Each structure stands twice: as structure tokens, then as C-alpha cells.
Amino acid sequence: MYSLALKTVLSVMLSSVALASGGGGHGGAEGGGEAKPEKKEIKSAEDSFSVVQSRVQGLEAKVHSGQEEIQKLITEKQHTKDPEKVNEIIRQMLTLHKELEKNLKEYDQQRSLLKYRYPEKAASEKREYERIELKSIEDMESQMSIGSSVNRTMKKVRMQYGNPEPESKKVESHSKTAPSKPSQPGLTDPVILKK
Numbered sequence: 001m002y003s004l005a006l007k008t009v010l011s012v013m014l015s016s017v018a019l020a021s022g023g024g025g026h027g028g029a030e031g032g033g034e035a036k037p038e039k040k041e042i043k044s045a046e047d048s049f050s051v052v053q054s055r056v057q058g059l060e061a062k063v064h065s066g067q068e069e070i071q072k073l074i075t076e077k078q079h080t081k082d083p084e085k086v087n088e089i090i091r092q093m094l095t096l097h098k099e100l101e102k103n104l105k106e107y108d109q110q111r112s113l114l115k116y117r118y119p120e121k122a123a124s125e126k127r128e129y130e131r132i133e134l135k136s137i138e139d140m141e142s143q144m145s146i147g148s149s150v151n152r153t154m155k156k157v158r159m160q161y162g163n164p165e166p167e168s169k170k171v172e173s174h175s176k177t178a179p180s181k182p183s184q185p186g187l188t189d190p191v192i193l194k195k
Contacts, residue, residue: 049118056114056129059107063132066100070137074144097137104134 070093077089111129135143143149 049114049121052110052114052118056107056110059103059110060129060132062103063100063107066096066103067140070096070100070140071144074137074141077141078144093137101134104132107132 073089073093073096077086077093080086080089108131111131114129
């Protein structure tokens with residue numbers, strides 16, 4: 001009785017081990033011989049820092065080149081009068097924009113992977129990867145138009161140098177400031193103490 005129980009427990013354990021290891025319990029009925037392991041490209045969860053960093057740099061370059069290519073197509077579209085050619089340019093812009101969107105999504109994933117998986121190495125590196133915003137084609141076109149570029153330039157100039165004063169105010173301000181003496185001494189004026 002003891003040997004029968006021991007044999008039963010042993011056979012149950014062996015069959016469970018065989019099922020757990022992928023044997024399936026069917027012996028050799030799967031086509032004669034051992035099954036070949038499938039070759040799958042599995043991205044390693046433990047990619048090295050340099051591999052992820054090079055991916056991020058490559059994707060960043062792809063995104064910037066895609067944006068430049070769309071900008072070239074926009075300028076070409078603005079100078080083209082033929083409606084068929086304009087439609088072809090628009091189709092090219094749409095396909096490039098879809099590809100740009102895909103690359104930008106992957107760039108954001110790899111950038112966050114680099115930032116959060118390797119925080120100490122990312123902190124020691126001088127380079128910081130900025131978030132890149134995806135603009136619609138209409139926004140890119142308005143950015144590329146001549147009027148908007150003039151407005152942007154004027155805005156930058158005004159921010160840098162301020163609005164110019166009219167000439168009449170300059171002349172009036174110079175004539176008023178000439179011969180006036182302050183009533184109290186300033187910080188830079190010498191003070192004479194008397195006893």
C-alpha cells in the first residue's frame with residue numbers, strides 16, 4: 001500500500017514537472033523529434049545606457065530632418081501655381097507628417113526611458129534631451145509665411161531694444177535736464193560736515 005501511494009505521488013510530480021517544462025504530456029506526437037525554439041526579436045529590458053542614448057539621438061535627428069523636409073515642401077507649395085503639383089506636395093506632406101508623428105512618439109518613449117531608467121548616468125551627462133512638440137501642418141505653414149516671419153522678427157527687435165521714443169520727446173528731455181541743481185546731496189556728492 002505504501003509503495004502504491006509512493007508511486008502515485010511520484011508519477012503525479014513527474015507529470016506536473018513535464019507539463020510545467022513545456023512537454024505537454026504527449027510524448028513524441030508533435031511531428032517527430034524536438035520542437036525548434038522560435039527565434040523572436042525581443043527587446044531586452046536591460047538595454048545599456050549607451051544603446052538607449054544612441055537611439056534617442058538618432059530619433060531626434062530623424063524628427064528634425066522630417067521637420068526640415070516638411071518646411072521645404074511648404075516653401076515649394078507656396079511658390080507652385082499648378083494645382084496638380086500642389087495636391088502632390090500636400091500628399092507628401094501628409095505622409096511625412098504621419099512618419100514624423102510616429103518618430104516623435106518613439107522619441108518621447110526612449111527619452112523617458114533614458115531619463116527614468118538611468119537617472120544617475122543621465123544626470124552626469126551634459127546633454128539634456130528636450131521635449132519636441134508636434135505642430136500641425138497648418139501651424140508650420142503659418143510659421144513659414146512671410147508676414148509671420150516679419151512679425152516674429154519685429155517682436156524680437158522690440159523685446160530686445162524696446163519701442164523707440166519719438167524725436168520730439170528726446171529734444172524736450174535734453175533741454176530740461178541741463179542746468180538744474182539738486183536741493184539735497186545725492187549718494188555720490190561729497191558731504192561737508194561742520195562743527
